[in-house]
Amino acid sequence: MYYIGIDLGTSAVKLLLMREDGKIENVVSREYELSFPHPGYSEQNPEDWYRQTLDGLKALVSVVDPKEIGGISFGGQMHGLVALDEEDRVLRPAILWNDGRSIEEVRYLNEEVGKKVISGYTGNIAFAGFTAPKILWMKNNEPELFARIRKIMLPKDYLAYRLSGSFCTDYSDASGMLLLDVKNKCWSAEMLKLCGITEDMLPKLYESYETVGYLKPEIADSLSMRHDVVIAAGAGDNAAAAVGTxxxxxxxxxxxxxxxxxxxxxxxxxxxxxxxxxxxxxxxxxxxxxxxxxxxxxxxxxxxxxxxxxxxxxxxxxxxxxxxxxxxxxxxxxxxxxxxxxxxxxxxxxxxxxxxxxxxxxxxxxxxxxxxxxxxxxxxxxxxxxxxxxxxxxxxxxxxxxxxxxxxxxxxxxxxxxxxxxxGPGIGGAMLAMVADGKYSTVEEAAAAIVAVKSTCxxxxxxxxxxxxxxxxxxxxxxxxxxxxxxx
Incomplete structure (x- = not known):
């Protein structure tokens, strides 16, 4: 069987096809635009991620029998805010991890609410890159758009949603939203209240190696894949890279x-x-x-x-x-x-x-x-x-x-x-898909079987x-x- 790791990066999506024994069969990359509409701003169009991922998948699986694909998972750029309305339309370009516009919102959380309070809720303090300050920025600066939000996602989770229909995220990526009580692995009611959102706007939480759904039949048919291709939750890019190493x-x-x-x-x-x-x-x-x-x-x-x-x-x-x-x-x-x-x-x-x-x-x-x-x-x-x-x-x-x-x-x-x-993240994503599909019982077992050291400095x-x-x-x-x- 073969497994696909999708590394959704800042400048490109990189797709990796790997056999269950760890041999890489193919790697494909597709680039997309990064926008800086104002100094300190950094944005992308989520539709570009999806379109380039589909195009990359077609090229990726062309070297093997697509019916032999067992699962797909992700390693994705963290913290980005993807906001959808009730029709599942993207409300605005995604605000990315390296966007610094939410300086005032970070000051409010760390100074007015207080670092100790925020850390008590989440285990972390506010940084401009995190998702919660971006949500507050929308609330303060784009109130009409904010009022239309029905779903809040991270970048890789937008891909999972489009590919499987599952509104999901994993604990590693969710940790960087400043909305998760990391220690107890649940959404923080206090942080949601501070941001003016409700839990039904947020995805269901999974471990990175858990199955969240299956490839949509119409997408599977377009790629000549089976309808039971597992979609695993995946991880933030750094956690996925850590798995891959x-x-x-x-x-x-x-x-x-x-x-x-x-x-x-x-x-x-x-x-x-x-x-x-x-x-x-x-x-x-x-x-x-x-x-x-x-x-x-x-x-x-x-x-x-x-x-x-x-x-x-x-x-x-x-x-x-x-x-x-x-x-x-x-x-x-x-x-x-x-x-x-x-x-x-x-x-x-x-x-x-x-x-x-x-x-x-x-x-x-x-x-x-x-x-x-x-x-x-x-x-x-x-x-x-x-x-x-x-x-x-x-x-x-x-x-x-x-x-x-x-x-x-x-x-x-x-x-x-x-x-x-x-x-890096591509291998980690493929390994998480293997665990979800039952090829390995744990992530540690997969790493022991697949990861090798070439040299040491x-x-x-x-x-x-x-x-x-x-x-x-x-x-x-x-x-x-x-x-x-x-x-x-």
Whole structure:
């Protein structure tokens, strides 16, 4: 049998076809537009997700007998607000995870209602990226549209709804809405009241590996598939990527260098770090995790290469970087504001420490190191909760750079395992579909059978020492500039 993982990303949907033994048969990608109608805004048309997914599915299954497809599941961009009316029409473009418009709503929740109160309801404090502040923004700024809302969905759940008819979500993705009581895995009545919505507007909750329905007959027929193709709930992209890298079970770690950057640390039971700098979320394996998210990671390097250096030769630009741990230039990677650990949508990127001797390679090195230092900030926050894993898996487009991996290994002083297959959320989605279809009894069992490590990057004591000194300087920069960001 074959299983499909759908990775609904910010710039494209990536579909992966995998045999039950873990062999990947085909990968297809379809892009769609991302809109920035105002500074700090980020939106997409959900219909584009669905249309490109259907087109991608046709190409994906063309290499096998479609009747051999057993199940489909998802890993999707988190936090996005998809609002439907009573006719199931999308009311407005989806407000995405990296949208920063809800500054006032975040202030209201964290300051007027209070961080301790909000954390008590959900296990988390408000961030501009979360869904609840977006709902409040609609209520405050688009009251006529808000009054017409009948269904509220996350991006991947819109695909599940269109493909199966099931109004559903999973605990991992729902954790990032700021509407879920994560510890008790139920919708928070207090948060719903604060946002002016009712529980019937929200989807039914499932574990990521549970069956939510089956592929609609008309869609199955158009793809020459059976009518009993299982649709599993799926997971938020980071939880799905963690499944795909085998980051399941207790005290495991995964670092993702995608458009955004995350550090993902698993736990058997619900826990919260001391300052709510990290997100306390449910995991796709049925347990919990802490996650730090920086809004700009590999996108920092893309911005630097594409917009500033005007080159597509990413690897070549890194060949001139040889003085690791000795760079006097620092880069703050807050191009879209920052979430973990600062929770500051007003933060912005900055280069600091340049002189007349600063070279192009120094600047490129600073960009890569800035992302690695910011990852260390999140790792330190996890340490405040008593969780300090000694090794991590790594995934995402940025993880393909050996240099970047080496920087992260030495800046965090942690061993980095590189998975044999680096398809992240797509593999995780396919594995969740396998569990839903009964091919494996648990997510942990599926990961043990499918995930393999290709190689390991170990920290080097001398380089660790050099980078420790650099990091202690880096960590002083944001606090020094925080007031300036507000004035800018």
């Amino acid at each position: 085998g980051t399941v079970g207790r005290n495991k770690c995964n670092i993702s260098l995608g458009t955004s950057g995350t550090i993902f640390i698993t736990a058997d039971s619900f826990c919260v770090d001391s300052n709510n700098a990290l997100h306390a979320f449910a995991h796709a394996d049925g347990h919990f995790h802490l996650m730090g998210c920086m809004l700009s990671a590999a996108s920092c390097n893309k911005w630097w290469m594409d917009n500033i250096l005007k080159t597509d030769r990413y690897a070549k630009e890194q060949t001139g970087i040889v003085r690791l741990g000795e760079n006097h230039v620092y880069f703050l990677p807050y191009l879209m504001g920052e979430r973990s650990p600062w929770n500051d949508p007003m933060a912005r990127g900055a280069f600091i420490g340049m002189s007349l001797s600063t070279s192009r390679a120094d600047m490129t090195q600073a960009v890569l190191e800035g992302v690695a230092f910011a990852t260390r900030d999140m790792y330190e926050a996890a340490g405040s909760a008593g969780i300090t894993p000694e090794r991590t898996m790594i995934c995402g487009g940025g993880a393909r750079s050996p240099l970047w991996r080496k920087m992260i290994s030495n800046i965090l002083n942690i061993s980095i395992d590189i998975p044999a297959c680096e398809e 170990e920290p080097e004591p001398e380089l660790v020492k050099k980078y420790e000194e650099r990091y202690q300087s880096f960590r002083k920069l944001y606090p020094a500039l925080k007031t300036v960001y507000g004035e800018l």
